[in-house]
Each structure stands twice: as C-alpha cells, then as structure tokens.
Amino acid sequence: MKLPIITAELTEAQFRKVSQLVYRLCGIHLKDGKQALVKARLMKRLRALKFSDFESYLRYIESKGGKQEIAFLIDVMTTNKTSFFREPEHFNYLQEHILPELTEKRVRFWTAACSSGEEAFSLGMLLREKMQDVAFRDVKILATDISGRMLEKAHNAIYTSEELRDVSPQFLEKYFTKVQPPLSQQYRIKDTVRAMVRVARLNLMDSWPMKGPFDVIFCRNVMIYFDKPTQQKLINRFWSFLKPGGYLFVGHSEGLSAISHKFRYVKPAVYRK
Structure with a gap:
C-alpha cells in the first residue's frame, strides 16, 4: 500500500495549538525550539492515519471521531528514556x-x-x-x-x-x-x-x-x-x-x-x- 507523501511544514500556529493541547492534557511544556521535534513525532501519527498534512490531523483530533487519537498523540509526545538501575x-x-x-x-x-x-x-x-x-x-x-x-x-x-x-x-x-x-x-x-x-x-x-x-x-x-x-x-x-x-x-x-x-x-x- 502506497503511503501518502507528507511535505507540509508544521506552522508556528499549528505548533502552538499542539503545544497548548499537550500542556492541557498532560502538563508537558513544549518550549520554543521544539518545533522540529514535535513535527518528527507527529509525522508518525500522520503516516499511521494516512494524512498528508498537519492541518487535516489537527482537525481530526478536534473532531468527535478523533477523540481516541488523543491517547496516541500524548504517547508520541512523551519521552521514554529509561534503563535498569539508572542513577x-x-x-x-x-x-x-x-x-x-x-x-x-x-x-x-x-x-x-x-x-x-x-x-x-x-x-x-x-x-x-x-x-x-x-x-x-x-x-x-x-x-x-x-x-x-x-x-x-x-x-x-x-x-x-x-x-x-x-x-x-x-x-x-x-x-x-x-x-x-x-x-x-x-x-x-x-x-x-x-x-x-x-x-x-x-x-x-x-x-x-x-x-x-x-x-x-x-x-x-x-x-x-x-x-x-x-x-x-x-x-x-x-x-x-x-x-x-x-x-x-x-x-x-x-x-x-x-x-x-x-x-x-x-x-x-x-x-x-
């Protein structure tokens, strides 16, 4: 199956929207300068859902049918670095x-x-x-x-x-x-x-x-x-x-x-x- 080509940039307004949503949901503060990181992580969800641009994805998660996607959004936005007997x-x-x-x-x-x-x-x-x-x-x-x-x-x-x-x-x-x-x-x-x-x-x-x-x-x-x-x-x-x-x-x-x-x-x- 051919995956959609994702070429659109994550705009400043879209980054702000994602940042505000993530902060409201789980307290994570996505500071300025994290735009490239957020884009890279969101790309995983765009590919999984076959969206070709970020605006379509944001409209989806704000829709009634996109409520289940919120958990996946939080999942890709969290950092999970750990190890046995760390520190x-x-x-x-x-x-x-x-x-x-x-x-x-x-x-x-x-x-x-x-x-x-x-x-x-x-x-x-x-x-x-x-x-x-x-x-x-x-x-x-x-x-x-x-x-x-x-x-x-x-x-x-x-x-x-x-x-x-x-x-x-x-x-x-x-x-x-x-x-x-x-x-x-x-x-x-x-x-x-x-x-x-x-x-x-x-x-x-x-x-x-x-x-x-x-x-x-x-x-x-x-x-x-x-x-x-x-x-x-x-x-x-x-x-x-x-x-x-x-x-x-x-x-x-x-x-x-x-x-x-x-x-x-x-x-x-x-x-x-």
Missing part, C-alpha cells in the same frame, strides 16, 4: 540508609512515570536482595505511566540483552528467564519480582485514585518536562501521598531549589517529608 546512587542510598528504617510489615513504593518498567523492576530486585524478610511482608511497588505503549512493555516484562546491559550477571541469572527462540536474545522478569509490581496507567495531571500513603516515591527525570507551576503542584501532591518520614527521589537534574516545598533536603535529588 545508581539512588539505589545505593536506598539500600544503605532507607531500607534499614522500613521495619513495618506493610511497605509501599511508587514509581511515577515508570516508562517501560525498568525502574520498578530494578527496585523489586533490590528489595528481594536487601530487604529483610521481604517474602513474608506486604511489600508492593506501584508503577504508573501515561503511555499505553510503554505500559504494555512493562506488563510483558520482556527486555533485550542490550536493555539489560546494566544488570549484573548474578541478577540476570537470578531474576530473569531467557525467552525461547525466536526471541532468544530477550529475557523476561521472573514472577518473584513481577508479583511485587502493579502496573497501571496514570496521568499525573488527573486525580490520583490510589490511597497511599507511600514510604518512597520515585519521580525521576519527569519534572524537567513541566513548567514551574506544574512542578509546584506536583511536588505538593507527592507530599500529601507520603508517610511522615517518607522519601521523594527526583532526577539529578531536577533539584527543588526553585520550588516552594515542605520537604527536607537529604542529598542531591533526595528529599524527605
């Missing part, structure tokens, strides 16, 4: 300083914007290794994201050998099962870890249906995509969902110095209620 200093600090404090039977973690699940499963493996009596305690990890495509991968819990490059050989053998051919270079997380993780779709801008409270919240490398008012609102909501003494981890490029908050600074990118 390992955080996992070291969790192991050495936080886990020894978590002595109650019920312990709750939340990885907000979990992408394709690597962060949540990294946490699960660490807890299986380092949390005392973890098999006999009520320990759960909530992993949420806005991207349906990423959540599907997290649900499947299958990763390539390249995606597992930061997983030690010991952890690979202990917590993964090699998928049978033809996917011979792929590995699935074992049920001992998968059972600890609940994967769910959540737009951080919407109401949060879970009750909490959480002992630890990871929201790393997400707030850089939000403007200051959205960051402020999000940080205050995290505060209300943490237990007294609970911890918030943000990305190392996301310090809270420019935001008014109640958290106590612990170390770079680590805060405590």
Whole structure:
C-alpha cells in the first residue's frame, strides 16, 4: 500500500495549538525550539492515519471521531528514556540508609512515570536482595505511566540483552528467564519480582485514585518536562501521598531549589517529608 507523501511544514500556529493541547492534557511544556521535534513525532501519527498534512490531523483530533487519537498523540509526545538501575546512587542510598528504617510489615513504593518498567523492576530486585524478610511482608511497588505503549512493555516484562546491559550477571541469572527462540536474545522478569509490581496507567495531571500513603516515591527525570507551576503542584501532591518520614527521589537534574516545598533536603535529588 502506497503511503501518502507528507511535505507540509508544521506552522508556528499549528505548533502552538499542539503545544497548548499537550500542556492541557498532560502538563508537558513544549518550549520554543521544539518545533522540529514535535513535527518528527507527529509525522508518525500522520503516516499511521494516512494524512498528508498537519492541518487535516489537527482537525481530526478536534473532531468527535478523533477523540481516541488523543491517547496516541500524548504517547508520541512523551519521552521514554529509561534503563535498569539508572542513577545508581539512588539505589545505593536506598539500600544503605532507607531500607534499614522500613521495619513495618506493610511497605509501599511508587514509581511515577515508570516508562517501560525498568525502574520498578530494578527496585523489586533490590528489595528481594536487601530487604529483610521481604517474602513474608506486604511489600508492593506501584508503577504508573501515561503511555499505553510503554505500559504494555512493562506488563510483558520482556527486555533485550542490550536493555539489560546494566544488570549484573548474578541478577540476570537470578531474576530473569531467557525467552525461547525466536526471541532468544530477550529475557523476561521472573514472577518473584513481577508479583511485587502493579502496573497501571496514570496521568499525573488527573486525580490520583490510589490511597497511599507511600514510604518512597520515585519521580525521576519527569519534572524537567513541566513548567514551574506544574512542578509546584506536583511536588505538593507527592507530599500529601507520603508517610511522615517518607522519601521523594527526583532526577539529578531536577533539584527543588526553585520550588516552594515542605520537604527536607537529604542529598542531591533526595528529599524527605
């Protein structure tokens, strides 16, 4: 089947319209200078829907019949960079300083914007290794994201050998099962870890249906995509969902110095209620 040739440029007005829509729906702030990125990502949807220009696509998503396209639009506009044990200093600090404090039977973690699940499963493996009596305690990890495509991968819990490059050989053998051919270079997380993780779709801008409270919240490398008012609102909501003494981890490029908050600074990118 011959695909339509897409030659039209994304005009400034169209970029503004997309930016305003994405901001209203999920809080992502598409700054000036992101026009080429937005165009490249939208091209995927134009090809999928066989539109030849951006104006037709924008009319479609604003129509009654285009409501289901909104989720796909958000999906292509979100950045999903992640890896196992990313920013390992955080996992070291969790192991050495936080886990020894978590002595109650019920312990709750939340990885907000979990992408394709690597962060949540990294946490699960660490807890299986380092949390005392973890098999006999009520320990759960909530992993949420806005991207349906990423959540599907997290649900499947299958990763390539390249995606597992930061997983030690010991952890690979202990917590993964090699998928049978033809996917011979792929590995699935074992049920001992998968059972600890609940994967769910959540737009951080919407109401949060879970009750909490959480002992630890990871929201790393997400707030850089939000403007200051959205960051402020999000940080205050995290505060209300943490237990007294609970911890918030943000990305190392996301310090809270420019935001008014109640958290106590612990170390770079680590805060405590």
